[in-house]
Amino acid sequence: MARWQPDARGRLEAAAFELFRERGFEQTTVADIAARAGLDKRTFYRLFGDKREALFSGNGHLEELLVRSVTETDAGPFEAVVAAFRLVAEEIFADRLELVRARQTIIESSPELQERELRKTGSLVAAVTAALRARGLDETTATLATESGATVFRVAYARWVAPDSDAPLSDLIAEVAAELRAITSAPTETP
Amino acid sequence: MARWQPDARGRLEAAAFELFRERGFEQTTVADIAARAGLDKRTFYRLFGDKREALFSGNGHLEELLVRSVTETDAGPFEAVVAAFRLVAEEIFADRLELVRARQTIIESSPELQERELRKTGSLVAAVTAALRARGLDETTATLATESGATVFRVAYARWVAPDSDAPLSDLIAEVAAELRAITSAPTETP
DNA sequence: TACGGTTATGTCGCAAGGTGACATCGGCAC
């Protein structure tokens, strides 16, 4: 997979991450990234569709894990999705807090990157929904379960990434899921 | 608000909408849009931050309506959000099905526009969340209620826009909200 | 009505994103 020098793709990702941290996303040129990786701009565009994509390569792995988890359980749809996110939290995020925070800082600094992240999570959600449907659930139920699960994850994730947090992500997910149940369960009428 | 010719902004929006329908988003150049509106490319960029923005101008109005609705009720957070979306459905969407469908077709044809839409709804959500917090709710509850409400809206909206739908959007929202309650209310264990 | 000031618009130039076409070079099979 690597001929001239090993792992061109990996080098580009690393270079991009460094430069985005050093100068910010918008102040970094694709040519800069390529140069730091010892490659040409054109090569970057052959490996990544986009300048932004260099930051979003782990998503394939994530999706695979989520889909597998949701597929291999018999739990109710919402529970299955929450469990899948907790698995991901432990397998992928747990021991990478600092890295995740740095990445998050970069993303928050650029509207373009926020948009891209939204789309990425959107396609994760779509994949998980498809997996639920493959278990025989109807479209609406599957979508609702996945989206709610994703919302729970996002809220928990935001708490986890916050500078003063210390609870494990997986625990936070469980807590937030419980809160969501409380809010939606009974129509509260306050006169 | 209009000096040389009336409503430059409106003319640009209309031109963009037309051209996006005729040739597609990517095949349309900002210069094309400006030309059809009888203006210059540079003028377009003074009125819109982006080529994409030409499609997302109604959002201000929407946000205002949502925030007002959520602010002026005493209902529980989730109920308040759902009610706000139903109001928007009636006030803004109800009699514009064809327009909305055309717009949706355009958006679905371009990843860039999908990202933008995601961000737009994201900022709507943020505004509504802020409104709920102003009512004294804590961050997590407010976020969860808003995000869940938005999910309900999205699912209902998707059904409504689908080519074979006929039920009013507002009714669909109510139905989907009920389904969400069913899914999250009781932890289903299927051994 | 002539004036100056304000404001929208036009013109010009340019950096950067993104892409197609073609050249080149390293490795591999034979």
Next chain:
DNA sequence: GTGCCGATGTCACCTTGCGACATAACCGTA
């Protein structure tokens, strides 16, 4: 070695988006 193939580089190009400056239309006012 020869020759092929795939990864990379080079070049040219279009579009987005923006800064700087020029221009023209409208406004109030004397």
